[in-house]
Amino acid sequence: MKSDKNILVSEFQNFDTAGKGSGKRRFPAGVTGANLSRRRGGEVSDARGRKPYGEHGPRALVSGNVLITGGSGSLGTAIQKLISCDAPDRSELDIRSVRKCEQAMKKYKPDIIIHAGAYTDVSGAEKHKKACWDVNVIGTENLVRAVHGRRFIYISTSYVFDGEKGDYTEDDIPDPVNFYSLTKLLGEIVVSQYKNTLIIRTMFKPDGPWSFKRAFVDQITTAEFVSDIAPDIVKASLMQDLFGIIHISGTKKTIYELAQKVSPQVGKMSIKDVDVMLPKDISLNNELWKKLK
Numbered sequence: 667m668k669s670d671k672n673i674l675v676s677e678f679q680n681f682d683t684a685g686k687g688s689g690k691r692r693f694p695a696g697v698t699g700a701n702l703s704r705r706r707g708g709e710v711s712d713a714r715g716r717k718p719y720g721e722h723g724p725r726a727l728v729s730g731n732v733l734i735t736g737g738s739g740s741l742g743t744a745i746q747k748l749i750s751c752d753a754p755d756r757s758e759l760d761i762r763s764v765r766k767c768e769q770a771m772k773k774y775k776p777d778i779i780i781h782a783g784a785y786t787d788v789s790g791a792e793k794h795k796k797a798c799w800d801v802n803v804i805g806t807e808n809l810v811r812a813v814h815g816r817r818f819i820y821i822s823t824s825y826v827f828d829g830e831k832g833d834y835t836e837d838d839i840p841d842p843v844n845f846y847s848l849t850k851l852l853g854e855i856v857v858s859q860y861k862n863t864l865i866i867r868t869m870f871k872p873d874g875p876w877s878f879k880r881a882f883v884d885q886i887t888t889a890e891f892v893s894d895i896a897p898d899i900v901k902a903s904l905m906q907d908l909f910g911i912i913h914i915s916g917t918k919k920t921i922y923e924l925a926q927k928v929s930p931q932v933g934k935m936s937i938k939d940v941d942v943m944l945p946k947d948i949s950l951n952n953e954l955w956k957k958l959k
């Protein structure tokens with residue numbers, strides 16, 4: 667007989683982006699971002715009613731051993747230029763393995779874990795749902811369980827939103843339009859069950875020339891290049907009493923405008939030109955972060 671967990675996995679793996687706008691239910695019943703972040707008395711709080719920072723606002727930066735996942739990725743590389751931390755590679759810490767997660771905690775004894783490892787191929791995720799699921803949902807769960815209450819930072823994405831509204835606050839209800847984004851939202855839900863966690867929703871692109879020949883003229887973002895965003899991500903990660911959800915982002919622009927900054931000759935394309943559904947306006951409102959930083 668299938669366990670409840672397996673039933674949930676199979677239902678999510680049938681997640682249908684084509685159902686968008688057709689009135690067809692895209693989430694298994696009861697799972698939305700609404701239980702993750704809701705407004706109480708005008709303040710943002712998480713599912714347990716905790717505000718994303720202590721009663722008196724954030725205070726000092728915490729210190730201690732930092733361990734990051736995804737150290738070979740673009741954010742992981744940028745973080746390692748800013749702080750000293752342990753960054754075991756995937757051969758040592760494959761988060762799909764419970765045993766490897768536990769071994770890494772024993773070996774490195776981190777006080778803070780920044781979880782930046784993920785399956786990030788948005789288009790590939792539609793074809794390889796299990797591969798994406800195993801890293802972004804199961805892997806995140808394996809890791810956060812092994813952490814046993816230490817400070818845990820989950821790097822999430824503005825892609826958890828459907829892109830219809832833009833200027834999303836921490837309070838807005840996620841509604842992902844593709845499988846990658848769904849798994850990132852489920853990662854948020856998994857980590858929010860554990861105390862001492864901070865979810866950072868952000869968006870960034872690798873430093874250097876634009877990696878593609880063309881860029882989206884019709885996708886609005888608050889992304890910046892990773893070395894411009896990473897310092898704020900590190901600061902939030904180390905900020906005492908900051909937990910819940912925080913949006914860290916830059917200024918509003920199209921992806922094409924961002925690409926032009928580093929590759930003026932970049933060509934134009936539409937989000938309709940790709941084989942995966944992408945959200946239109948995933949700009950994040952970062953007013954809360956600006957007050958805190």
Ligand SMILES: NC(=O)c1ccc[n+]([C@@H]2O[C@H](COP(=O)([O-])OP(=O)(O)OC[C@H]3O[C@@H](n4cnc5c(N)ncnc54)[C@H](OP(=O)(O)O)[C@@H]3O)[C@@H](O)[C@H]2O)c1
Nearest residue numbers: 736738739740741756760761783784786822823868869870
């Ligand atoms: N890039 C963006 O635009 C963007 C926007 C918002 C949020 N994010 C989030 O930010 C985080 C970092 O993104 P990024 O763009 O820096 O990622 P990236 O460059 O694509 O790198 C992904 C990292 O995850 C690691 N990884 C993959 N599978 C793993 C596994 N099973 N166990 C352990 N590590 C594994 C990879 O290791 P290998 O080198 O071994 O493959 C790599 O270090 C991710 O959580 C992503 O969802 C990214």
